[in-house]
Every structure is written in C-alpha cells, then in structure tokens.
Amino acid sequence: MRDLVIIGGGPAGMSAAIAAYESGIRDILILERDAQLGGILQQCIHNGFGLHNFGEELTGPEYAWKYEKQVRQLGIERKLNTMVLDLTEDKVITATNSEEGIFQIQAKAVILAMGCRERSKGALNIAGSRPAGIFSAGTAQKFINMKGYLPGKNVVILGSGDIGLIMARRMTLEGAKVHAVCELMPYSGGLARNIAQCLDDFGIELKLSHTVVEIHGKDRVEGVTIAKVDENRKPIAATREYIPCDTLLLSVGLIPENELSKAANVNLCRTTNGAVVDQDRQTSVPGIFACGNVLHVHDLVDFVSQEAEIAGKAAAEYVNQVQEASANIPLTTDGKIRYTVPQVITKKKDVTVYFRVGDIYKNVKINVFDGEKLVLSRKRPKVAPGEMESITIKAEQLEAATQLHFALEVM
Amino acid sequence: MYDVVIIGAGVVGGMIARTLSKYDLQICILEKENDVAMGATKANSAIVHAGFDAHEGSLKARLNVRGSQMMETVCRELGVKYINNGSLVIGFDEDDRATIQALYQRGIENGVAQLRVVDKAALKQLEPNISDNAVCALVAPTGAIVCPYDLTIAAIGNAMDNGAELKCNFSVENIQKTENGYKVFSCNDCVESRFVINCAGLYSDKIAAMIGDDSICVHPRKGEYILLDKECGNLVSHTIFQTPSKMGKGILVSLTVDGNLLLGPTSVDIQDKENKNTSEEGFADILEKAQMSLQAIPGGKAITSFCGLRAVGNTGDFIITAPQKGFIHTAGIESPGLSASPAIAEYVTNMLKDNGLTLTEKAGYNPIRVSSHAFREASMEEKNRMIREEPAYGRIVCRCEGVTEGEILDAIRRNPKATDLDGVKRRTRAQMGRCQGGFCSPYIIELLAAQLQIPYECVTKFGGASTINIGKTKGGQLQ
Numbered sequence: 001m002r003d004l005v006i007i008g009g010g011p012a013g014m015s016a017a018i019a020a021y022e023s024g025i026r027d028i029l030i031l032e033r034d035a036q037l038g039g040i041l042q043q044c045i046h047n048g049f050g051l052h053n054f055g056e057e058l059t060g061p062e063y064a065w066k067y068e069k070q071v072r073q074l075g076i077e078r079k080l081n082t083m084v085l086d087l088t089e090d091k092v093i094t095a096t097n098s099e100e101g102i103f104q105i106q107a108k109a110v111i112l113a114m115g116c117r118e119r120s121k122g123a124l125n126i127a128g129s130r131p132a133g134i135f136s137a138g139t140a141q142k143f144i145n146m147k148g149y150l151p152g153k154n155v156v157i158l159g160s161g162d163i164g165l166i167m168a169r170r171m172t173l174e175g176a177k178v179h180a181v182c183e184l185m186p187y188s189g190g191l192a193r194n195i196a197q198c199l200d201d202f203g204i205e206l207k208l209s210h211t212v213v214e215i216h217g218k219d220r221v222e223g224v225t226i227a228k229v230d231e232n233r234k235p236i237a238a239t240r241e242y243i244p245c246d247t248l249l250l251s252v253g254l255i256p257e258n259e260l261s262k263a264a265n266v267n268l269c270r271t272t273n274g275a276v277v278d279q280d281r282q283t284s285v286p287g288i289f290a291c292g293n294v295l296h297v298h299d300l301v302d303f304v305s306q307e308a309e310i311a312g313k314a315a316a317e318y319v320n321q322v323q324e325a326s327a328n329i330p331l332t333t334d335g336k337i338r339y340t341v342p343q344v345i346t347k348k349k350d351v352t353v354y355f356r357v358g359d360i361y362k363n364v365k366i367n368v369f370d371g372e373k374l375v376l377s378r379k380r381p382k383v384a385p386g387e388m389e390s391i392t393i394k395a396e397q398l399e400a401a402t403q404l405h406f407a408l409e410v411m
Numbered sequence: 412m413y414d415v416v417i418i419g420a421g422v423v424g425g426m427i428a429r430t431l432s433k434y435d436l437q438i439c440i441l442e443k444e445n446d447v448a449m450g451a452t453k454a455n456s457a458i459v460h461a462g463f464d465a466h467e468g469s470l471k472a473r474l475n476v477r478g479s480q481m482m483e484t485v486c487r488e489l490g491v492k493y494i495n496n497g498s499l500v501i502g503f504d505e506d507d508r509a510t511i512q513a514l515y516q517r518g519i520e521n522g523v524a525q526l527r528v529v530d531k532a533a534l535k536q537l538e539p540n541i542s543d544n545a546v547c548a549l550v551a552p553t554g555a556i557v558c559p560y561d562l563t564i565a566a567i568g569n570a571m572d573n574g575a576e577l578k579c580n581f582s583v584e585n586i587q588k589t590e591n592g593y594k595v596f597s598c599n600d601c602v603e604s605r606f607v608i609n610c611a612g613l614y615s616d617k618i619a620a621m622i623g624d625d626s627i628c629v630h631p632r633k634g635e636y637i638l639l640d641k642e643c644g645n646l647v648s649h650t651i652f653q654t655p656s657k658m659g660k661g662i663l664v665s666l667t668v669d670g671n672l673l674l675g676p677t678s679v680d681i682q683d684k685e686n687k688n689t690s691e692e693g694f695a696d697i698l699e700k701a702q703m704s705l706q707a708i709p710g711g712k713a714i715t716s717f718c719g720l721r722a723v724g725n726t727g728d729f730i731i732t733a734p735q736k737g738f739i740h741t742a743g744i745e746s747p748g749l750s751a752s753p754a755i756a757e758y759v760t761n762m763l764k765d766n767g768l769t770l771t772e773k774a775g776y777n778p779i780r781v782s783s784h785a786f787r788e789a790s791m792e793e794k795n796r797m798i799r800e801e802p803a804y805g806r807i808v809c810r811c812e813g814v815t816e817g818e819i820l821d822a823i824r825r826n827p828k829a830t831d832l833d834g835v836k837r838r839t840r841a842q843m844g845r846c847q848g849g850f851c852s853p854y855i856i857e858l859l860a861a862q863l864q865i866p867y868e869c870v871t872k873f874g875g876a877s878t879i880n881i882g883k884t885k886g887g888q889l890q
C-alpha cells in the first residue's frame with residue numbers, strides 16, 4: 001500500500017509530488033514511462049517558460065530541471081521507464097518495466113498527470129495520397145531537438161497551435177523554408193506572443209480561414225493543395241492553390257490522454273476531454289486527482305505547475321483524512337465560455353476558476369450568476385480561445401450559492 | 412535454379428508459397444515493394460465471404476466457398492485472428508427482397524451452408540442498431556473477418572520458416588523461356604526457375620505479356636474506406652452489406668478483427684494502377700450510404716481513411732490458367748480473392764502437379780507459426796516470464812496500442828522481416844493507435860536503424876524514396 005502514486009513525471013507530476021511532500025506526506029511514488037522526468041518539456045528547447053512562476057524566461061529543460069532538482073533533493077521516489085497499463089476505481093495500478101516486469105500497486109490516493117497528445121492526421125481525413133513527410137508538429141520537434149535529424153526542407157504547416165508556431169521558427173532556423181501556416185479558423189489558436197515571435201519575425205505567412213484539402217506525392221510528400229474556407233469551414237473550390245513542399249506539419253489540437261482515467265471510471269468532461277474535477281482537482285472517483293494537460297490543455301506550463309500544486313496538496317489532505325465542510329455547487333457555462341475548471345465546487349473557500357472562450361471577443365464582462373442573482377462580474381478588454389482566463393471567487397460569495405453560471409457579455 | 416518462383420507477395424502468392432513449402436521444393440517469392448502485402452491485400456474489406464455472391468458454376472464461386480471452409484484452420488495454424496461474426500445482406504424494399512431471395516438461391520447452389528432469410532423483427536434482434544428502414548436480410552452465419560495483411564505476413568513467414576525465400580524490391584521486368592524453365596529478370600537481378608506463378612495482382616497482365624500472352628487485361632477499380640475508432644466497434648457485430656442493385660454494390664459496415672468499425676468501399680473504375688488517393692467525394696459518399704444501414708454513424712470518429720485497388724480482369728471470373736508449360740497465371744483476383752486464397756493455393760498446387768512438378772512431402776515441415784500477438788495475448792505470469800528472459804518486453808514503445816520493444820524487435824527479426832516503419836506497424840500495431848505514431852515513431856526508427864545497421868535518416872516509411880528524415884540538423888546528431 002502506497003500513500004500517493006503520481007502517474008506521469010512531467011511538470012504536473014513533479015509539482016504535485018513536491019506539493020504533496022510539503023503538505024506532510026512522505027510515501028510518494030512517481031511513475032514515468034520516459035527515461036527522464038520532465039515530460040514534453042525535454043524537447044521544448046525554446047524559451048518562454050517560467051515567466052509567471054520565476055519571473056525569468058527559461059527553456060523547457062531548464063524549467064523542468066528546477067522541479068526535478070527539488071524532487072531529487074526531497075528524495076521523492078520515482079520509477080522511470082515504467083508504463084502504467086491500468087488503473088482501477090479502487091486505485092490499484094498495474095504497471096510494467098523491464099526490471100520488475102508487470103506489477104501492481106495499491107494506492108490510497110492517485111494523481112493523474114499523463115499529459116496530452118497531438119491530434120493526428122487520421123482524424124482530419126485529408127484527401128490524396130499517404131506518402132512519408134507528414135508529421136505532427138511535436139514529432140518533428142522530437143526529431144530535430146532530441147534526435148538531431150531534420151524531417152524536411154520545404155514545409156507547410158496546418159493548424160496554428162503553439163507547437164506548430166514554435167516549429168515554424170525552429171525549422172526556419174534549421175534552414176528549411178516554411179511556405180505557409182494554414183489555420184482553418186478565422187483566428188489562431190496559438191498565443192499572440194508566439195505568432196509575433198515565430199511567424200512575424202521570420203516573415204512566415206499565417207493564412208487564416210485556410211485548410212489543406214489534398215496531399216500529393218507517392219513516396220514522399222511532393223506538395224499540398226490548400227484552399228480558403230467559407231464561414232461553415234467548407235473549402236471554396238475556386239481558391240484551391242498548389243504549394244510544392246516535402247513536408248506537412250500538423251498542429252491541429254491537443255487531446256488530454258485519459259485512457260487510464262476511463263479505465264478507472266472517472267467522469268470526463270466532453271469539452272475539455274479531461275476529468276470533471278472540484279476545486280481540489282479531485283475527480284468523480286474519491287482519492288483520484290488530475291492536473292496539468294491531462295485535465296485540460298494549458299497554454300503555459302506555469303499554470304500547469306500551479307494547478308498541480310493544488311492537486312498535490314489536496315491529495316495529501318485526502319491521505320491524511322483532513323475533512324472540510326462539503327458543498328455541491330455545479331459550475332455551468334453559456335457556450336461563449338466553453339468550459340470551466342473546476343466544474344464543481346465542494347468546499348466553500350476562495351477559489352480561482354479557469355476558463356476558455358470559444359471565439360475572439362473584445363470589451364467583455366464575465367458574469368457569474370447564482371440563478372438570477374449576479375454574484376460577480378469582471379471586465380476584460382479582449383478574450384481569445386488561445387488564451388486561458390481565470391477569475392477568483394471569494395468564500396463569502398459562495399456562502400449562499402447553489403449553482404454558478406458563467407456567462408460572457410459583450411459590452 | 413528454383414523449382415518454383417512466385418511473382419507477387421500478396422495473399423494469393425503468399426498462400427501458394429505456404430502450401431508449396433510443405434513439399435521438397437526450392438521456392439522463391441519475388442516482390443517489387445519493400446515488404447509483403449502491399450497491393451490489394453493491404454487495403455480491402457477483410458471479409459471472408461460466405462460465397463453466395465459469385466455466379467453459380469464460376470471458379471470464383473467454387474474457390475470462395477472452399478476457401479471460406481479452409482480459412483479458420485489456416486488462421487489457427489498461422490496464429491492469425493479469425494472472427495466468425497457472420498454476414499448480413501439487408502434489404503430496404505420489395506426489389507431488394509427479390510434480390511435477397513435470388514442470392515439465397517445462388518448461395519444454396521454454390522454450397523454455402525446455413526443460409527437463411529429473416530424479416531425485420533429477427534433482423535433487429537441480430538443487430539439492434541440497424542436502420543429502421545431495413546425490412547429483411549439474408550443471414551450467412553459462415554461469413555467471417557480476418558486481417559488480410561496479418562494473414563499474408565504469417566503465410567509468407569511460415570513458408571520462409573519452412574525454407575522458402577523472399578526477395579523484396581525485385582520488380583519483374585522481363586521473363587525469358589529457357590530449356591528447363593524460365594529466367595526472371597529485374598533491372599539488376601535475375602533468378603531462374605522451372606516453374607513460374609504469376610500472382611502480380613494488378614500487374615498480372617503485364618507479367619503475362621512478358622511471356623507473350625496478351626489475352627489478359629486487368630484494370631484498377633478504386634475502393635475507398637473510412638476506419639472508425641474502436642469506440643464504435645460495438646455498433647454492430649455482423650458484417651452488414653446492402654443489397655446489390657443497379658446503383659451498385661452498396662457500402663458495407665463491418666467490425667474489424669481489431670475492434671474498429673470499417674465503412675466502404677466505394678467503386679470507381681480508373682486507369683492509373685498507382686492511384687491510391689482518397690478523395691473528398693469518396694469520403695462523403697461512404698458516409699452518406701453507410702448512414703442508410705445504421706441508425707447513426709459517428710463520422711466524427713474516423714481515425715483514418717484509405718484506398719484499395721481491385722484487380723478487375725477481362726473475363727468476369729478469376730483467371731487461373733497455364734498458358735505455357737511451367738507457367739501459371741492467377742489474374743483478375745478481385746473480391747472474393749482473400750476468401751478464396753487458401754483454395755486458390757490448393758487449386759494451383761494441383762495444376763503444378765498436372766504440369767509435371769513432383770510434390771514430395773518434406774520431413775520437418777511445420778504448419779504452425781507463433782502468433783505475432785503472442786506476447787499481447789499471454790497471461791500475466793507468462794508475460795513476466797518473457798520479460799525476465801527478454802527485458803525488452805517490459806518496455807512499452809507504442810503507448811496507444813501498448814506495444815513493447817520486444818514485439819517490435821520480433822517484427823524486425825522474424826520472417827518476413829519488417830524493414831520500414833509501415834512494416835513494423837502492420838506486424839505489431841505500433842503507430843496504429845490514437846496518436847498514429849506521433850510519439851513512438853522516432854524510437855521505432857532508432858530500433859530499425861540499429862537492427863538493419865543503416866543510418867537513422869535512411870529509415871523509410873515504406874521503402875523506396877519514402878524516407879522520414881532528410882538529413883542531420885545543423886548541429887549534427889545530438890545524442
């Protein structure tokens with residue numbers, strides 16, 4: 001029996017482990033499938049990490065190392081090269097590695113910190129051939145930054161997610177020509193800062209409301225046909241344009257990896273594709289917590305670490321059976337606001353609610369209602385799908401609440 | 412000098428090789444691609460047809476029924492998944508009902524067992540998610556599904572384990588008659604054999620022409636498919652065909668042996684034998700027609716789409732002939748070629764005997780091949796024993812499908828050896844899951860490069876010029 005097992009040793013898993021340790025528990029184990037801690041940050045050698053938490057611009061590995069060092073100093077146990085195969089509702093974990101074979105661990109509490117994956121080409125069903133040279137942006141990043149190989153020289157990028165933007169710059173620096181970044185939506189899903197630093201600074205064109213409609217080439221990609229899309233996101237035939245290239249990179253979204261959560265019967269949210277959680281990041285299964293990109297996709301690692309601290313602390317309290325008065329206040333949204341995390345409040349204390357909007361809006365008010373009653377209202381000059389927002393609700397504002405509805409009002 | 416050279420490593424060539432490897436013969440399979448099962452065998456409906464479709468008295472009908480009877484045993488010996496899920500042909504109106512009745516009669520003539528026609532209520536019981544518009548169905552309990560490339564890889568692997576040779580990247584360009592047989596040339600190689608079997612699929616007419624036989628003409632008919640996530644695998648249990656009509660054969664909905672849902676194929680005659688492009692129209696067509704069979708098809712759950720080319724011959728039937736002494740064609744092997752393949756192999760073996768090939772059973776022949784899913788399907792104790800012996804079985808490489816390094820190494824080391832990324836994929840399922848190789852392909856390339864002793868950047872997706880990386884980064888190799 002283990003007090004706390006953390007599945008995943010990326011920034012979320014490490015922060016959660018440290019927070020749990022600092023909250024007083026010692027019997028903590030991190031399970032990580034990779035040979036190192038750090039998760040996806042290992043291949044993110046660009047800077048821009050840590051601005052919020054450390055006030056400096058760190059690279060991904062530097063940011064990860066700050067946490068890994070602490071994990072080591074605290075002597076928190078970790079098993080690397082270890083893949084978790086199964087998790088049950090009773091918190092029995094089945095894992096495998098080459099030293100111990102397949103083994104099981106019973107945990108008192110579990111933190112899910114498995115991260116996310118990139119949406120693949122298959123899901124897009126682009127017409128044409130199936131040659132080599134089509135990669136998700138993260139895979140190209142791994143080839144270049146981790147393996148030292150260049151996947152192509154003439155590149156078109158579909159999707160303007162952050163990894164795609166970063167890779168537009170990275171491939172340019174490696175001497176490749178990035179011909180265009182096509183984005184299906186009329187706005188980019190990436191951070192404004194990345195569009196400026198990765199595209200604008202290098203003269204790479206961002207084609208909004210454009211998509212790739214056909215892939216050409218027999219052995220290796222020889223070109224792609226792109227087209228503008230109408231307001232229903234259907235390609236307009238008259239705008240078809242052929243771009244010769246040897247590589248198509250896809251940056252078309254990230255999906256939380258919740259296969260283990262499903263195995264453990266954790267309730268998932270249709271919008272985030274992550275678990276439904278309370279303010280402690282506890283899922284519908286008592287004692288199973290979730291944080292980081294497995295819960296919902298974050299734009300900045302700093303917020304991942306903050307969220308993981310909440311989960312780590314709460315998991316320690318769960319192990320130590322610290323109880324608090326409980327409530328059951330569901331959080332709902334109006335659709336313009338797509339989702340909130342948490343989705344339910346079970347303790348009447350100050351809580352920061354994170355949310356994302358579904359479109360770009362300027363000069364808005366975020367209104368929080370309890371039935372007809374306006375509990376809270378905050379102004380924002382601009383909100384966009386690519387940037388996560390948050391709002392803090394005070395304990396006293398929760399006192400009489402039975403449910404909270406989040407609505408966006410354009411002023 | 413070989414006794415038998417087989418041109419084409421599809422399911423037909425593969426099954427023939429395996430059947431012949433029972434005998435004391437020197438066998439060589441020639442394949443133009445970098446791996447086996449790269450033609451029609453790679454992309455088709457994967458159905459073992461019961462045999463009610465082909466015309467009474469045709470070779471197609473006879474070999475289909477016989478093949479479908481043999482298939483279960485063949486799959487068991489080769490360690491290949493075979494699921495006897497049964498097929499349904501569903502009808503929507505009185506015309507369909509008449510056609511279904513005719514198919515029933517034809518099936519009986521062809522010798523298909525257990526056929527029956529059911530009404531709406533019974534159909535709903537068999538398939539609760541079937542469309543409310545379906546009024547009747549032909550039920551063929553002997554219908555089944557297999558994985559066609561798994562079957563072919565296993566058949567050729569088993570033939571090789573029993574002594575047969577495989578030469579990939581050997582594209583037959585020319586054939587010369589010699590005194591004792593034939594010389595078969597690629598652009599840079601030559602093999603000689605007493606007997607030659609043409610199993611070149613779409614190109615079997617081209618091979619025939621090389622020995623001066625212009626009687627065969629094969630053209631491609633495109634069939635596009637959509638594969639849906641395993642989440643949708645429980646929507647149906649049978650293979651569901653629509654009743655063939657003047658409008659065409661309809662779109663089928665079927666489970667695959669891996670638990671996905673398969674929709675397709677379209678049917679479009681084309682000229683270019685290399686054109687396996689999918690199209691927007693094809694995608695829309697499949698979804699629209701598939702919606703007629705089931706209550707609701709979750710098109711958004713598509714994980715991939717692909718296209719196969721049927722090798723349509725000029726006689727309407729399979730063309731299995733011996734135009735010259737020592738030479739046998741298998742041409743126009745369109746559907747139900749997969750189902751018929753074990754029977755085609757039996758049939759061709761008999762033709763070879765009639766042609767003067769002596770068949771002496773060989774001592775030590777082993778019809779059994781250990782399944783490529785052996786580790787995956789083992790018990791926990793058995794897995795742990797295997798991990799102790801080979802720690803690579805404890806390292807998961809493909810997280811989505813749970814494929815271990817040990818299984819990938821097996822695929823690279825066992826007959827017929829995987830030498831490219833897609834070859835590993837077909838043998839192990841690694842890269843076939845939700846992330847489609849996004850996470851694991853960089854490591855699989857490393858394993859391939861190390862095992863094949865080639866540079867990392869020379870590893871390909873499927874041979875030829877399909878390299879994954881084009882060179883090193885400016886900083887060179889970092890590791």
Ligand SMILES: Cc1cc2nc3c(=O)[nH]c(=O)nc-3n(C[C@H](O)[C@H](O)[C@H](O)COP(=O)(O)OP(=O)(O)OC[C@H]3O[C@@H](n4cnc5c(N)ncnc54)[C@H](O)[C@@H]3O)c2cc1C
Binds near residue numbers: 422447457458581614
């Ligand atoms: C869309 C579609 C759906 C189908 N559905 C079904 C089904 O559900 N059930 C069923 O029973 N059947 C089905 N079939 C039919 C079945 O797939 C084929 O009959 C079967 O795969 C044919 O196998 P083959 O070995 O003859 O041809 P192929 O698999 O095409 O093999 C021919 C091989 O020859 C090689 N070759 C060609 N030229 C040369 C050369 N010059 N030198 C060396 N090698 C060469 C090719 O590279 C290829 O590997 C379907 C077919 C298609 C296309």
